[in-house]
Every structure is written in C-alpha cells, then in structure tokens.
Amino acid sequence: MAISLCLTPAMALADDVSLGATVYTNYVNLEDKVVSPTAPWVIPYTPEIGAVLKYNNSGTTFEWALDAKGLVDGNYALIYYADFSTRFDDWGGDNPGAVIATNLAASGGIISTWGVLDLGMNLPCYPDANMAEYYYGTDPQVLGWTGDNYATGYGAKIWLIPTSALTGGTNLPVVAWPPTASWLFETDLISYTDTDAIVSITVDPTSIDFGRVAVGETAIGADLTVTNTGIPAFVAASVSSGIFSAMTLDNQTLPTSYTLLKGEAEVLTPKLIIPPTSVGSKSGTLAFIATPAAVTP
Numbered sequence: 001m002a003i004s005l006c007l008t009p010a011m012a013l014a015d016d017v018s019l020g021a022t023v024y025t026n027y028v029n030l031e032d033k034v035v036s037p038t039a040p041w042v043i044p045y046t047p048e049i050g051a052v053l054k055y056n057n058s059g060t061t062f063e064w065a066l067d068a069k070g071l072v073d074g075n076y077a078l079i080y081y082a083d084f085s086t087r088f089d090d091w092g093g094d095n096p097g098a099v100i101a102t103n104l105a106a107s108g109g110i111i112s113t114w115g116v117l118d119l120g121m122n123l124p125c126y127p128d129a130n131m132a133e134y135y136y137g138t139d140p141q142v143l144g145w146t147g148d149n150y151a152t153g154y155g156a157k158i159w160l161i162p163t164s165a166l167t168g169g170t171n172l173p174v175v176a177w178p179p180t181a182s183w184l185f186e187t188d189l190i191s192y193t194d195t196d197a198i199v200s201i202t203v204d205p206t207s208i209d210f211g212r213v214a215v216g217e218t219a220i221g222a223d224l225t226v227t228n229t230g231i232p233a234f235v236a237a238s239v240s241s242g243i244f245s246a247m248t249l250d251n252q253t254l255p256t257s258y259t260l261l262k263g264e265a266e267v268l269t270p271k272l273i274i275p276p277t278s279v280g281s282k283s284g285t286l287a288f289i290a291t292p293a294a295v296t297p
Contacts, residue, residue, distance in 0.1 A: 024054035024065060030160050030184035043187065046070070051111070051160055051184050053078070058193045062123075064100065065114035068160060072182045076111060077102040077166055079174075081157040081186075082128035095127060102163055102170050111160075120231045120262075123156035123192035126291050127234065130155055130189060155189025199290045200230030201260070208286070213274050221270040224249070226288060228260035234293040235260060237268075237286065244284035247272045259293050 030051040034042040049070030056063045066078060082095035101115050124131045133154045161183050163169045165176040179185070203226050210219035226235060238255040239247050247254055249268040258266050270286075 027054045029187040032181045060196045062119045068111040071106040075163040076104045077163045085129040153189045157186045160184040201290045219272045224268045227265040232293045233290040240284040
C-alpha cells in the first residue's frame with residue numbers, strides 16, 4: 001500500500017523595477033479616524049494631523065518614505081495590518097501582517113524619514129482577507145456603518161501607530177486598543193510585488209510505503225520532513241480520497257497546514273487506519289501546496 005507525494009510550490013514573480021532611493025511610484029495618505037458605535041472609521045480629515053507614505057510597488061526591496069505631522073511626540077511604528085475575514089469584529093493586526101519600521105521618533109509632532117526593507121513577501125500576503133476583493137460600502141450588518149472611503153478593496157492596509165501599542169514595543173500583534181488621534185490609518189489599500197519572493201519547499205522521502213496491513217489496523221509510515229528553502233511559506237497538506245481520507249499527519253486529520261520560515265523544517269509522522277472493507281493494493285497522493293506567508297521580518 002503506497003502513497004506518492006506531490007509538491008506544488010506557488011511562485012509569484014514579476015519584472016524587476018530599479019528605483020533610486022528618492023524615487024517612488026505611488027503614495028497613500030494616512031489619516032486619523034473616528035471610531036465609535038455610531039460612526040466607525042470616519043475620517044475627519046483634520047488638516048493638522050496626517051501623513052503621506054510614498055512607496056515603490058515592485059522590486060527586490062520595499063522602499064518607502066514617510067512625512068507625518070500633528071502627532072503626539074514619542075515613538076511610532078509603521079505596520080502592515082492584515083485583516084481577518086471578520087474584519088469588523090476581530091482586532092489585532094496580526095494575521096500575521098508585518099512591522100515595516102519601528103522607533104520612528106516624532107518631534108514637534110513631525111516624522112520625516114525613509115527606509116528600505118527586504119519584506120520577503122508581497123503586499124497583501126496570505127492569509128490577509130484583503131487578498132480577495134471585498135465590498136467596503138454600506139454594510140447593514142455593522143451598526144452605524146456608512147462605508148469607507150474606498151467602496152471595494154484589494155490590497156494591504158498600512159498604519160502608523162505608537163510603538164507602545166505593539167507587543168514589547170517592537171512586534172505584532174497590536175496589544176493596546178482602542179486607537180486615538182495619534183493612530184494614522186490607511187485611506188486606501190496598497191499593493192507591492194516582491195520580485196525575488198520565491199516559494200520553495202522540499203519533502204523527504206518522496207513516497208511512503210505502508211507495506212502489508214490488515215484491515216482495521218493502523219499503519220505507520222516513515223517520517224516525512226518538509227523543509228522550507230525559500231521565503232516564509234504557508235504549506236497546506238491534503239490527501240486524495242478513498243481509504244487515504246483517513247490518513248493523519250502527526251495525529252492531525254487532513255487537510256492541515258503549517259507556516260514555515262526560511263530554513264525551518266517540520267517532521268511529520270503519517271498514520272493510516274485501514275477501513276474494514278478495503279482489500280487489495282491501494283495508492284493515493286499526498287499533496288503539499290506552498291504559498292507566500294505574511295510574517296514579521
């Protein structure tokens with residue numbers, strides 16, 4: 001009784017774009033928003049408060065420049081806030097998102113700085129709910145919701161928040177709510193293609209032979225080692241139907257998934273309970289499908 005393995009790395013590639021340190025292809029405004037049960041996410045457009053984030057939308061690194069004003073003096077962080085599908089109920093900005101920069105000091109309410117970061121991911125990045133087009137217009141299921149400044153959206157949300165709102169002042173998730181006037185939110189969603197973000201995984205061995213097993217017994221195959229040799233990856237494991245639908249990996253029923261950083265490996269023990277009605281030689285396919293995973297660099 002054998003099962004073959006199928007490796008399907010999903011690769012996102014684009015033409016490289018060479019940019020100078022002071023040349024940017026796009027920009028987005030960041031504004032303070034009013035958050036209340038009757039007027040959620042309303043942008044007051046207070047002239048004294050706001051920021052402009054300039055950025056490139058393609059390249060081997062994410063290049064950005066930030067000019068902010070009207071802030072309470074202190075340290076701030078620029079983050080990619082990845083939404084959950086329950087975006088109006090589930091807070092945290094750790095799905096998992098990314099910290100782009102931290103310890104950005106506001107003096108006299110002003111921040112003027114720039115940076116270059118190897119994100120190792122596209123924006124947006126799985127499992128951000130905004131990887132799928134979402135209707136951001138009026139939603140009668142959300143109390144008082146009258147729509148955002150963008151009716152529909154695909155892309156990443158960028159926020160400028162006090163570092164004190166982050167875990168340990170440096171990492172996601174966001175731990176201090178609710179937002180205040182010193183939190184600057186996206187006014188549009190952005191996208192960025194990391195041109196050297198390549199997903200690559202290996203699985204060893206490439207096949208499993210359970211041998212001769214009596215019906216009703218549990219067969220244990222040789223351990224599988226799944227290794228990430230590319231960018232941070234979300235690896236989903238699934239198995240063909242039939243008797244192999246009862247297969248488990250480390251006692252987890254399939255389908256299941258793992259998030260692996262570059263160089264990380266997951267050792268998995270396959271087990272299979274043979275149904276009473278199964279007779280004869282059987283074969284199937286265990287598939288590992290890898291897609292880019294959003295993680296904090």
